[in-house]
Amino acid sequence: MKVLVIGNGGREHAMAWKISLSKAVEKIYCAPGNGGTSMENKCENVDLDTIEELLLFAKQENIDLTVVGPEVKLVQGIVDVFKKNGLKIFGPSKVAAQLEGSKSFSKDFMKKYGIKTASYEVFQDIEIAKKYAENAEYPLVVKADGLAAGKGVIICESCHDAIKALNEFMIDDVFKGAGKTVVFEEFLDGVEASILSVTDGNVIIPFISAKDHKQVFDKDQGPNTGGMGAIVPNPYCTPEVLKEFHDKILLPTLEGIKTENMDYCGIIFFGIMITKKGTYLLEYNVRMGDPETQAVLPLLISDFTEIMLNAIDGKLKYTKIQWKKESSSCVVLASGGYPGKYETGKTIDIKNAKSKVFVAGATAASGILKTTGGRVIALVNTDKSLEEAIRATYRDIDNVKFDDMYYRRDIGTLYK
Template structure:
C-alpha cells in the first residue's frame, strides 16, 4: 500500500523509518518531510501542506493510510476532512484533538471523569489572573490554553515570575493568541514520564514508557524546549506506577472518550508526573511525542503500520505489541541560541561516521548538502542491553557529528532519586 505521512520533524522521520520496514508498505509520501525523510527507504517528499490539497493528493494516489505527525493539523480538523472524502487516516477527530488543542478543555475533562491531576483555575482576563497570584502558593505553574510548540508552560517560583508569565501570555501575546486564556495549576514535584499509547476508541494499548528531558541545559535548568533527549523505558515507571497509571488515568480517560463520543482513533500521549503522593496526569497530547517517538519506535518489534490499520478497523483488542529487550537513548543536537533565536543554513558534516540511527528534525538537503533549517536539528538514537550501554553508544556517536554552534545536553538518561 501507499502511505502518506503529514509533518516535517524528527518524529515524522522516525515514523517514516519504522513504517518503511513493513512488508505491507511499498511507498511513503512525506508532506512536506525533511532532509532525513528525503533519503529514507521507500520515501518521497512532496511540497503540500494545506488540508484540502493533501486530501486531493491522497485520493489521486490511492493512499491507503495517512498518518498525521504534528498536533496543529489534527486540531484544525484534518481527520474530519479526510473522512468526508472516505480516506483512511490515523488520528483523532477535531473534537477529540481539543484534548491537546485546549488546556482548559483537557483540565475540565480530567475533572469530569475523576482523572488524577493537579488542582487548577482558569482565567480569561489578565486582571483576575493577577489577583489570583497574590494569594496562591509557590511554585505555581502557568499554562497557555492553546498550542505553543511545547513552550507554553512556565513554572513560576514567586509572584514576580508569575506576573511576568501572565503578562507575556495575555498582554504581549507571545504565542499569537494561544496564551490569551490561561490555566494556573498546582505545582507537582517529582519525575516526569511519557506514555505514548494507541487507541481505536474502545481499547487503549500503552506503548513502552519513556522519559523526556525538556529543559535546554544539563541538570534540568533553563527554559523549556520541544525536548532535548529521551530514554526508554523510563526507569521510574515501576510496576506500581504503571498499575496506578492504568487505574487512575488510563481507564477513566477511555471512559470519557466513549461517553463524550469523541471519534478517537489514533495516538494518545499521557504526560505523567510521578510524585511521593502518587501518579498524576499533567497533560494529554493527541499525537506521538517528539523526541519520544524516536526512542520508543526504536524498541518496537511489531509492525507499526499493521497496528495502526488494526486501530482503524477497530480490532485493537486482539492486538499484542512486541518490544525489544534493553533500552534506547536519544540525544538531540540543537542550533546555538535555541529555544531563542538561531541561525539557519549551516552545513552538517560527518554523519557518515555515525554507527547508530540519526533522525533528522530541522535540516533540508540543498545542492546535495544537508543544511540546518530549525532549532532542533537532529537526534542520535542507540539501543543497548542496558541504559548505560545505550547512553554510551549515543554519546559516542553524537560527538562525531558537526555543525557550527551545535549544542546538546550531556546528561540525558542520568538517573537521580525522586
C-alpha cells in the same frame, strides 16, 4: 500500500522510517518531510501544507493510509475532512484533539471523569488572574490554554514571575492567541514520564514508557524546549506506578472518550508526574511525542503500520504489541541559542555514525544537509543495557558536526 506521512520533524522521520520497514508498504510520501525523510528508503518528500492540498493529493495518488504527525492539523480537523471523503487516516477527530488543543478543555475532562490531576483555575481576564496570583501558593504553574509548540508552560517561583508570564501570554501575545486564556495549576514535585499509547476508541494499549528531557541545560536547568533527548524505558515507571497509571488515569480516560463519543482513533500520549503522593496526569497529547518517538519506535518489534490499520478498523483488542527487551537512548543536537534565537543554513557533516540518525531541522540538496531549525538531529542507540545505549550515543556525537552545535551532556544520567 501507499502511505502519506504529514509533518517535517524528527518524529515524522522516525515514523516514516518505521513504516518503511513494513513489507506491506511500497511507497511513503512525506508532506513536507525534511532532509532525512528525503533520503529514507521508500520515501519521497512532497511540498504540501494545507488540508485542501493534502486531501487532493491523497485522492489523486490513491493513498491507502494517512498518518498525521503534528498536533496543529489534528486540532484543525484534518481527520474529519479525510474521513468525510472516504480516506483512511490515523488520528483523532477535531473534537477529540481538543484534549491537547485546549488545556482548559482537557483539565475539565480530567475533573469530570475523576482522573488524578493537579488542582487548577482558568482565566480569560488578566486583572482577575493577577489578583489570584497575588494570593496563590508558589511554585505555581502557568500554562497557555492553546497550542504553543511545547513551550507554553512556565513554573513561577513568585507572584512577580506569574505576572510576568501573564503579561507575556495575554498582553504581548507571544503564542499568537494560544495564551489569551491561561490555566493556573498546582505545582507537583516529582518525576515526569511520557507514556505513548494507541487507541481505537474502545481500548487503549500503552507503549513502553519514556523519559523526556525538556529543559535546555544540563541538570534540568533553563527554559523548556520541545525536548533535548529521551531514554526508554523510564526508570521511575515501576510496576506499581504503571498499575496506578492504568487504574486511575488510563481507564477513566477511556471511559470519558467513550461517554463523550469522541471518535478517537490514533495516538494518545499521557504526560504523567510520579510524586510521593502518587501518580498524576499532567497533560494529554493527541499525537506521538518528539523526541520520545525517536527513542520508542526502534524498540518496537510489531509492524507499526499494522497497528495503525488495526486501530482504524477497530481491531485493537485483538492486537498484541511486542517490544525488544532493551533500552534506548536519544540525544538531540540543536542549534546554539535554541530555544531562543539561532542561526540556520549551517552545513551538517555526518561521517561513520553508528547511531540511527533522525533529522529534525534540516533540508537536503545534492546530498548535503543544512540546518533549518532549532532541534536539528537526534542520535539514537539501543542496547540491553541503558548505560551502554547512553554511552554509544554520546560516543557517536563526534561523528556529527555543524557550526554552533549544542546538546545536553547528561541525557539519561540523572536517573539512576
